[in-house]
Amino acid sequence: MITEHDVYAASAGDTPGAGSVVSPSRTRSRLRSLRTTAPLLPFFVYVALGLGVPTVVIINLAFRGNNGHLTMSNIDTITSGGVYLLGFETSLKLAAITSVLPAILGTVLAYVIVTSRFALLRRIVATASGVFANFGGVNLAFMFIATIGFRAVVTGFLARLGFNPWNHGFDLYKFWGVVLVYLYFQIPLMVLIITPAIEGLRLSWREAAQNLGATSWQYWRRVGMPVLMPSVLGSTLLLFGSALSAYATAEALTGGTILLMPIQIGAFLNGNVLSGGTNIGYALGLAMIVMMLVSVVGYVLLQRRATRWLR
């Protein structure tokens, strides 16, 4: 049984001032501190087993050759060109387009919604963006196939208007088709993340700028954009990570024919090793972890910077 008393004792033991305490009581307080955190143990064990062990396994296997010895050959294979580098490039290109474009469109949309007079509209969009941002994967792919697939309804409608996108280089099952589908969950995701920042733009700032003789453009250039920028950039990084790691949508849409890193990892797990050693998939996984780490850390840092103005 842990009492309040233990907790205070334990936290006192962790303050720098505790250095003056003689060592036996220090060990005791450390023991207490251990006892205080003991109920958190199941959580840490679960995370270590479910997240830590698999990560270690991936990193380990990424550096193992076909017969188990340490090697850089997997890393060399995926970075030295060929199909893996192509997948890497396509993934980066896709993630860049489907993060920058939705970031701009999502910010505009969020601004229109936030400053709208209609409470009902605001509520509908709030719940809808929660749902749509979650709506990736198989269902989404099927919806778009039914909408603008080769013989689908909207395609037919556009063809009757004299513009069949399929006759003008559009292919739902290729790169730009995937872009179109990704926007469907990336834009709502952006609306969801950027809304608090836009709500943080205070009317008084704008009034102050106007009183000082600023035009609308000057207000945006000198006040609005600098305040919003860290949030927008951070959110863009998060969208980048989201696009980079999405698998189900592209797999269900293209049947695995598009060369993206997640698709290549999936193919590896399904036993279709494209070329190179047996552990090539783990090297791809490791590369992905590194890229995701960069984008999520960037998001967290920029978000922290952004909240300075939003309190």
Next chain:
Amino acid sequence: MVTVATEVIVDGGIGELPTDPSRVRLPKFRPGRALVLLVAGLYFLVPIIVAFKFALQNNQGHFSLAPLSAIPSQPGLAAAFWLSTRLAIMTVVISMFLMVPTVVYMHLKVPKLKPLFETITLLPIVIPPIVLILGVLPAAPLFLKSSPYLLGLVYVILTMPFVYRSLAAGLGAIDLRTLVEASRSLGAGWFRTLWRVLVPNLRSSLLSAIVLSVALVLGEFTMASLDLWETLPVWIVNFAQANGHITTLVAMLSLVGTWILLMLIVSLDRSQSRRNLKRKQVS
């Protein structure tokens, strides 16, 4: 599906946008705004309407509800749905029993660990499902690898980002220490305090965490397909060649189902907070 996880970096995830008029610029009508809303409305609503229309059309182009009644008899669908349901229940139960006591205890006794928890619960986003399954498959013991419940165990990890954020937001909104001390001084044990005092107070944040978890498990394709278990989304893809109308209909129903569920939670949440507000005003 990484979007499920990332969505909730925003605290709470779902809910009404707070509208403080003093912080929002009041608009005049401008055609630019209407255009933005029109285009957004078309892009987001047309595919839903069209997909439903497609699903409910037979080969002659006539509208009929026959596909709806044909759903239960599709080979494999019932089994896939049942498997997904079991996984959803398992994920929610484990996730709640693991996360609720842990996060409550952390907030109460060791709040200095908050940054650590925030970081840990971001990790499932850094290591997305497609990569995680890569490490889980070679690491899992054989008895788990041959069972679909390995997926349930891993889904708990996937739900952590938003379960944690939802819980932390809920705990931030109540006076945790006073509630616990009151309950303890009235003689309630820890379990009783958790179950009879804290859980009812955290109802709306727990509910939104549960709904998002269920939505995640019912829609999760990446891990299930690579672990070779036919859950609902895997069935949809596998069966698409046989009958595109039926699979599209099932896909659309699961979308609308999720939406309705979320809407219900949000409105429940709002009526709850309104009632609380009234109570406060009375007292």
